[in-house]
Amino acid sequence: MATSLITYRECLKQAIREALQGDERVFLMGEDVGHYGGAFAVSKGLLQEFGPERIMDTPLSEAGFTGAGIGAALGGMRPIVEIMTINFSLLALDQIANNAATLLHMSGGQLNVPLVIRMSAGIGRQLAAQHSHSWEPLFAHLPGLRVLSVGTHEDARYMLAPALLDPDPVIIFEYTSMLNLEQELQPVEGGVDISKAKIRREGKDISIITYGTGVYKALEAAAELAAAGIEAEVVDLRVLRPLDDETILASVTKTSRAIIVEDASRSVSVSSEVSARITENCFYDLDAPVQRLCGAEVPIPYPKHLEDAAVPQPAQIVSAIKKLLQHA
Amino acid sequence: MAKKGTKTKTTAPLAPELAQKLLYQMLLIRRFEEKAAEMYTKTKIRGFLHLYIGEEAVAVGVMQALRPQDNVLGTYREHGHALVRGLEPNVIMAEMYGRQEGYCRGRGGSMHLFDAKRKFFGGNAIVAGHLALAVGLALADKKMQRNQLTCCFFGEGAMAEGAFHEAMNLAALWQVPVLFVCENNLYAMGTALRYTHAQTDLTLKGAAYGITAAAVDGMDLQAVMEAANTAAATVRKTGKPYFLVCNTYRFRAHSMFDAELYRDKAEVEEWKQRDPIPAFSNTLLQQQLLAEADLQALEARVNEEVQQAIDFAESCSWEPVEEMSRFTYSEKKT
Ligand SMILES: Cc1ncc(C[n+]2csc(CCOP(=O)(O)OP(=O)(O)O)c2C)c(N)n1
Numbered sequence: 227m228a229t230s231l232i233t234y235r236e237c238l239k240q241a242i243r244e245a246l247q248g249d250e251r252v253f254l255m256g257e258d259v260g261h262y263g264g265a266f267a268v269s270k271g272l273l274q275e276f277g278p279e280r281i282m283d284t285p286l287s288e289a290g291f292t293g294a295g296i297g298a299a300l301g302g303m304r305p306i307v308e309i310m311t312i313n314f315s316l317l318a319l320d321q322i323a324n325n326a327a328t329l330l331h332m333s334g335g336q337l338n339v340p341l342v343i344r345m346s347a348g349i350g351r352q353l354a355a356q357h358s359h360s361w362e363p364l365f366a367h368l369p370g371l372r373v374l375s376v377g378t379h380e381d382a383r384y385m386l387a388p389a390l391l392d393p394d395p396v397i398i399f400e401y402t403s404m405l406n407l408e409q410e411l412q413p414v415e416g417g418v419d420i421s422k423a424k425i426r427r428e429g430k431d432i433s434i435i436t437y438g439t440g441v442y443k444a445l446e447a448a449a450e451l452a453a454a455g456i457e458a459e460v461v462d463l464r465v466l467r468p469l470d471d472e473t474i475l476a477s478v479t480k481t482s483r484a485i486i487v488e489d490a491s492r493s494v495s496v497s498s499e500v501s502a503r504i505t506e507n508c509f510y511d512l513d514a515p516v517q518r519l520c521g522a523e524v525p526i527p528y529p530k531h532l533e534d535a536a537v538p539q540p541a542q543i544v545s546a547i548k549k550l551l552q553h554a
Numbered sequence: 555m556a557k558k559g560t561k562t563k564t565t566a567p568l569a570p571e572l573a574q575k576l577l578y579q580m581l582l583i584r585r586f587e588e589k590a591a592e593m594y595t596k597t598k599i600r601g602f603l604h605l606y607i608g609e610e611a612v613a614v615g616v617m618q619a620l621r622p623q624d625n626v627l628g629t630y631r632e633h634g635h636a637l638v639r640g641l642e643p644n645v646i647m648a649e650m651y652g653r654q655e656g657y658c659r660g661r662g663g664s665m666h667l668f669d670a671k672r673k674f675f676g677g678n679a680i681v682a683g684h685l686a687l688a689v690g691l692a693l694a695d696k697k698m699q700r701n702q703l704t705c706c707f708f709g710e711g712a713m714a715e716g717a718f719h720e721a722m723n724l725a726a727l728w729q730v731p732v733l734f735v736c737e738n739n740l741y742a743m744g745t746a747l748r749y750t751h752a753q754t755d756l757t758l759k760g761a762a763y764g765i766t767a768a769a770v771d772g773m774d775l776q777a778v779m780e781a782a783n784t785a786a787a788t789v790r791k792t793g794k795p796y797f798l799v800c801n802t803y804r805f806r807a808h809s810m811f812d813a814e815l816y817r818d819k820a821e822v823e824e825w826k827q828r829d830p831i832p833a834f835s836n837t838l839l840q841q842q843l844l845a846e847a848d849l850q851a852l853e854a855r856v857n858e859e860v861q862q863a864i865d866f867a868e869s870c871s872w873e874p875v876e877e878m879s880r881f882t883y884s885e886k887k888t
Contacts, residue, residue, distance in 0.1 A: 254579070256747065257742075257743070257744045258744050258745055260817055261744050261745060261746070261749070261814075261815065262743055262744025262746075262815065263744070263813065263815050264744065265743070267813075270815075271728040277617070283745050283749050284713045285714030285742070285749070285750035285751065286711045286712065286715050286742055287714045287715060287716070288715075289716055290716070305726070307873070313680065314680065314681075317680075317716075317717075350602035351601065352600040352663070353601045353602055353653075354601060354661070354662055354663050354665060354666055354679070355661070355662070355666070356665070356678075356679040356680050357601075357665075357679060358640050375735070492617070505602070512654075522878065522879065522880070524878055524879055524882050525882070525884065527660075527661040527664075527873075527878065528600075528601055528652050528660065528661055528662060528663035528666075529652030529653075529661070529872060529873070530600065530652070531662050531872055531875065532661070532873065532875065532878050535875045535878060535880065
């Protein structure tokens with residue numbers, strides 16, 4: 227049977243359409259989601275399909291409309307706030323950190339905020355230092371948020387529904403560089419679990435722990451390593467907060483080696499946290515020190531060769547793992 | 555306090571050299587950007603590329619009112635402003651190619667042109683992020699008792715950001731010499747003015763902070779010049795901020811990733827009838843400040859300069875990877 231291919235963009239769009247169809251309280255708002263068709267064409271056609279009440283173009287007012295999304299969620303709606311890109315999310319970070327993330331706890335459990343905030347993220351389109359950010363760690367730092375990273379087509383298609391069912395604020399990172407990528411997609415009955423990491427490939431020699439754009443890179447590296455007789459396991463974190471310790475630690479206990487891969491710069495990152503938890507919890511199961519491949523500690527430069535050099539590439543994952551296994 | 559002024563007036567003829575210089579500047583922007591768009595499709599330039607085509611009279615008309623010691627800040631749609639400020643076309647193009655001979659070693663590209671020597675402070679790609687910088691630059695000038703102004707360009711979309719309102723209030727509160735220039739091209743990406751502003755008379759937003767505000771037809775070079783001269787003279791005399799709205803239109807897409815679903819082709823064509831370049835050159839021809847032959851010579855000169863910029867950029871080199879970390883922190887400790 228011919229399997230059909232679907233783009234990451236189309237997965238995201240189907241998820242939004244399904245959410246709008248399934249619950250009248252759901253609406254999408256953000257900059258250029260309507261008339262423009264979405265900055266990256268994710269919401270193209272949805273304005274025509276659902277009308278301006280449910281597909282709301284906002285002015286350039288990230289703090290304002292994100293705060294309004296929090297308010298609307300308090301008022302009983304189920305808003306999907308789209309922040310055009312993670313680069314502009316800092317203008318809304320006060321609302322996210324000081325309101326969305328705190329209200330439930332600060333109100334002694336009275337006020338929960340059932341809000342989904344989607345934003346496109348990532349490095350790799352030569353957009354230079356103000357438009358190339360992997361700031362997932364900033365958000366993963368904040369108690370009160372659930373932080374999701376969409377590293378596969380499956381999650382692009384199926385993460386939104388459970389996120390909208392969550393009584394608390396959920397941040398979803400989507401990756402612009404993957405939008406046109408085509409993959410097969412298997413239907414997932416009942417949606418995906420947004421509390422668990424997922425093993426994307428099984429292996430016994432080393433765990434490659436990653437998220438976001440790292441997932442397909444790690445799978446590519448694992449395939450190449452397999453040809454060299456090395457069986458790498460690929461752990462897609464998916465949920466950057468709260469981290470799924472169980473899956474991470476089980477994988478590392480099995481393989482005895484771990485390398486963590488992320489585009490974010492190295493210091494005080496998701497990989498720092500995962501590395502700490504591995505060492506805290508399964509130090510005596512390790513055959514080698516935990517390794518990390520991270521983004522360079524620089525604002526991202528525009529030219530392709532420097533941008534490529536600023537984030538880990540599959541070839542580096544392969545060589546780092548070969549080196550690690552030789553030394554082990 | 556807000557003055558309405560979108561009508562074209564009959565204006566006194568300009569001195570011939572000045573007239574030709576201004577026409578040259580507008581033409582240079584136009585041809586430079588047409589070439590840049592071509593080089594984008596040839597993948598020589600990557601990332602985002604925002605063209606200013608159609609809006610040339612604004613940068614040219616405002617910038618002639620500035621002095622070399624004044625500060626200038628622009629957005630990501632700043633090639634035109636950079637060219638008029640006197641940044642070299644060759645070096646700008648090298649930057650857009652990402653080559654190390656560019657103004658920022660190729661690290662910034664199209665959206666981030668900076669030239670400290672010419673007091674050109676970008677090239678800022680977070681909408682409205684540079685307005686507060688303008689206030690600060692002017693504050694420093696005021697504290698150091700330097701008699702100069704700071705000119706800050708931004709789009710009408712930026713005026714919906716909190717940062718705009720904070721900057722306007724600070725500038726008025728602290729009485730600092732900033733010339734705020736709103737380039738109202740009616741669209742913020744694909745979102746029309748009426749969908750982004752409840753109050754579409756933009757001058758009122760300056761007036762609300764007690765800032766003198768005026769609007770001008772941004773397709774009419776001489777009207778922009780007059781408005782800018784008045785504005786700059788007022789800022790210099792009073793040391794206070796001034797808000798100038800230039801009503802204009804971008805003929806091209808927002809960036810190279812824009813399918814332009816949000817506006818009619820007919821609307822674009824209508825605005826193209828008001829193209830500032832033929833409008834100005836026709837006036838000059840009529841006033842006999844320019845002959846047909848001069849116009850052709852000007853075109854030839856501009857085309858040659860643009861070709862030189864391409865040749866130069868092509869000949870330039872890449873910054874070595876080993877240098878990537880440089881300037882994350884200052885190299886000299888002062
Ligand atoms: C804070 C922020 N939000 C969103 C964007 C994405 N963006 C870039 S340009 C733009 C439209 C800006 O419109 P306007 O200020 O009118 O300037 P124009 O592009 O029309 O010159 C948008 C939404 C951004 N760069 N920064």
